[in-house]
Amino acid sequence: MTGGASGIGLATVRRFVAEGANVVFCDLSPEQGREVAAALGDAGKLHHRRRAEGGPNDGVTIAATLGGRSIFVAADVTDQTSLEHVFATATEVFGGLDILVNNAGVGGGEGPIESTPRSLFDRTMAVNLLGPWLGIKLAFPLLRARGGGSIVNTASVSALVGMPGQGAYGASKAGVLQLTRVAAIEGASDFIRVNAVCPGGVLTPIIYDSPIFESGFDPALVDQGLAGAQPLPRACKPEDVADAILWLASDESSFVTGQSINVDGGLTIEFDSRYRTKSNFQR
Structure with a gap:
């Protein structure tokens, strides 16, 4: 699991552990987040500098609360050597790999294309598209050795509709969907299934505590706003997406590959x- 220390990733880690799975998850540590942000210049605003050691989004702390079924490895998904260490940990500690969830992502509100720095575009594409590509590349031989397995990629509804201010983010997530289809064809003969989820607006830190802004927003107010953003009149929670990921990862979806599920x-x-009526927006 990549990007497992917050939001959808964290909910999925918890869900998998609750189901009895052994989970190795990665994310930037709080210190790495600050270091990466400082080194990237304009693109640094994509990475959290407010996360603290021992806080709710510190992978070490999360793993400690979940017990021996989970292991945290600090890693940047854009660095192949760093990501290789995550996969090596899974095979060395738990004996192999059966499931990969490519969830790490950044961005979602970079602003108009004409005013977006090239460095921000490059970093968004690196984390959101290169990261899953590397994950698939490294996972295939490990899954093949187990007789097959499941890969689930986190895309977005931004891959499906034109959302202003999301040129880099939307393009990266559209790339994830095509990567999903290609990988599904390449893995099918080895019983490696590859699918994706496309969440809408989800009540996660990437929205209410986005590093793009100097300070976060009240989650309760964001919850209220998201409740009116789609026909179902409530905010999507990370657990809603985690449930869809769990199904795609499980044998219950054993004849499903190359697909995307909109959790929106x-x-x-x-x-x-x-x-929709005004009352829908006020529930």
Whole structure:
């Protein structure tokens, strides 16, 4: 599991452990987050500098609370050597790899294309698209050795519709969907399934505590705002996406590959949001 220390990733780690899985998850440590942010210049605002050692998004602390079924490895998914260490840990400690969840992601509100720095575009593509590509590349031989397995990639509804201010983010997530389809074809003969989830707006730190902004927002207010963003009148929670990932990772979806599931409360099938009543937005 990549990007497992917050939001959808953290909810998925917890869900898998609760189901009895052994989980190796990676993310930037709080110290790495600050270091990467400082080194990247304009693109550094994509990475958290407010996360503290011992806090709720510190992978070491998370693993300690979950017990022996989970191991945290600090890693940058854009660095192949760093990511190789994550996979090596899984094989050395737990004997092999059966499931990969490519979840690490950044961005989502970089602003208009014409005013977005090239460095921010490059980093967004590196984390959101190169990261899953590297994950698949490293996972395939390990899954093949186990007789097959499942890969689940986290994409976004931004891959499906044109959202202003998300040129880099939307393009990277659209790339994830095509990567999913290609990998599914390449892995099929070895019983390696590759699928994706496309969340809508989810009540996670990437929204209410986005590093793009100098300070975060009240999660309760964001929850209220997200409740009116799609036909189902409540905010999507990380656990909603984790449940979809769990199904795609499990044998219950053993004949499903190359697909994407929209976990968006109906957002992408709605003809015109103006048809919804005002009361929907106030629930």
